[in-house]
Amino acid sequence: MTKILIADGLDKEALELLRAVPGFEVTVNKGMSEADLVQIVPGFSAVVVRSASKITRPVIEAGKDLKVLVRAGIGLDNIDRDAAKEKGIAVANTPAATSISVAEHTFGLMLGAVRNHAKAVLSMKAHKWDKKALEGTELYGKTLGIVGCGRIGIEVAKRALAFGMKVLVYDVIPVKTDVAVKQVPLEELLAAVDLITLHVPKQAKPILGEAEFGKMKNGVIIVNVARGGVVDEKALLAALNSGKVRAAALDVFDKEPPEDFSLVDHPNVIPIPHLGAAAAEGQQRAGLEVVRILKEKLG
Secondary structure (H helix, E strand, C coil): CEEEEECCCCCHHHHHHHHHCCCEEEEECCCCCHHHHHHHCCCCCEEEECCCCCECHHHHHHCCCCCEEEECCCCCCCECHHHHHHCCCEEEECCCCCHHHHHHHHHHHHHHHHCCHHHHHHHHHCCCCCCCCCCCCCCCCCEEEEECCCHHHHHHHHHHHHCCCEEEEECCCCCCCCCCCEECCHHHHHHHCCEEEECCCCCCCCCECHHHHHCCCCCEEEEECCCCCCECHHHHHHHHHHCCEEEEEECCCCCCCCCCCHHHHCCCEEECCCCCCCCHHHHHHHHHHHHHHHHHHHC
16 A cells, blocks of 8 residues: 555545545644654655645655655745655645635735725724725736746736736746736836735745835835745834835745734734635645646656
């Protein structure tokens, strides 16, 4: 039997398909710590994770029978790829499966930020009617800066253009697309845009820090559904307090769940508990891609 460990949630249909594959024995065990994974991983040929479980070097070294590690989602920052490579273990993810889910989530946060949706909900639940105080602005005619213009960035750009926005993009590699975006250096983007959304992998240091905030327009809006750490949280809090940043919508944090709730508690922050890819359709696509990968690698 080829033993497969599902360490985080997986789409129900995908789980049923995996269990139906002859020779596959599937175990679901969620919410494990590194120590738990080290204890359980021996004997498994594959481990499937989303974003919660961390496949660290100790876990990989304990997995004497590991052949493949799969992330049902975008990015691989919770898998130690160097350790896996040293052991000859294949590493894969499903980068295209949840692109639409994340792009729609991003746009929802942008709309929520410019129209004060979160404040309005809290106001109404407090039985208030703050109609005048909660007036917002349109997205139409505004300039959106997309930092990181891969699959998700392009999907966000398509939606922004449909709303009548102008779109500037920054990426470390040339952006190849027929979508009407303009690629510019980061400094040019920072100075020109009304809203900034980030779609980049986890970085060694923040892309947006104190110096970058200083180059932005007053009243800019920041949306981060990428990874915690790509925005300097202390610098963002200072920019919110000074009014440089009008509002921020944050789906990700340096520590998840946060240990410091200063940003979460700020009145001009919309905090979300890492739900970017958490749409049923996207998770189904990711799950089916995981099934394909495992059948290909272990079949």
